[in-house]
């Protein structure tokens with residue numbers, strides 16, 4: 001088991017974003033995190049990546065408590081994430097953006113540049129290395145988010161709606177990138193709405209609703225669960 005979330009709760013003012021959430025993530029797994037808008041998916045990522053301190057509960061990476069340590073310590077421990085709204089530095093080049101991530105593991109510019117170059121190659125962005133980030137297409141910007149995260153050499157990668165808004169063809173190439181990431185030994189938790197994309201990719205999914213875990217299971221169980229259909233799937237996905 002790589003990650004364990006135990007009884008995690010977090011409120012913002014009167015809003016209970018996460019309530020008593022518990023689940024585990026196995027090493028090498030791709031875990032889906034699904035649920036309606038406002039269910040608490042991004043808030044949960046914020047706690048796991050250290051940007052937010054939970055009000056209750058704890059998060060363990062390899063048995064070591066990481067909750068409340070802050071984003072730098074969580075990154076050092078091996079957690080990286082992408083953001084639902086891309087956060088690359090527009091005026092910097094693609095290579096420079098990825099070097100920002102690489103500096104988490106490398107002291108010199110030369111080493112960070114070499115590592116960033118490898119990651120760009122892996123993500124299919126090498127031909128764009130010298131371009132300013134703003135000039136990338138939307139799917140390339142998503143790839144750059146992934147590249148920045150991978151440059152920190154994570155053991156666990158959190159993907160927040162990385163494929164949302166892409167065309168089916170673009171989404172399929174994003175799916176291949178996620179498979180390639182996992183093949184490198186990186187464990188993945190992905191938030192995604194397009195069920196046809198998520199379900200074939202994940203071994204299990206955690207379904208959140210109103211901040212709570214509604215159910216955890218394999219895709220074929222999830223799509224048949226009446227509560228999940230009522231709360232989230234509706235006619236979004238028809239089980240075959």
Ligand SMILES: Nc1ncnc2c1ncn2[C@@H]1O[C@H](COP(=O)(O)OP(=O)(O)O)[C@@H](O)[C@H]1O
Nearest residue numbers: 012015016017036037038039040041042043044
């Ligand atoms: N920093 C914050 N301040 C205030 N409310 C927040 C904050 N982060 C999340 N929330 C609230 O928590 C709830 C869950 O949000 P979020 O985790 O973004 O859901 P999801 O990603 O599943 O759409 C929402 O009601 C949202 O408004």
Ligand SMILES: [Mg+2]
Nearest residue numbers: 041042043084
């Ligand atoms: Mg969200």
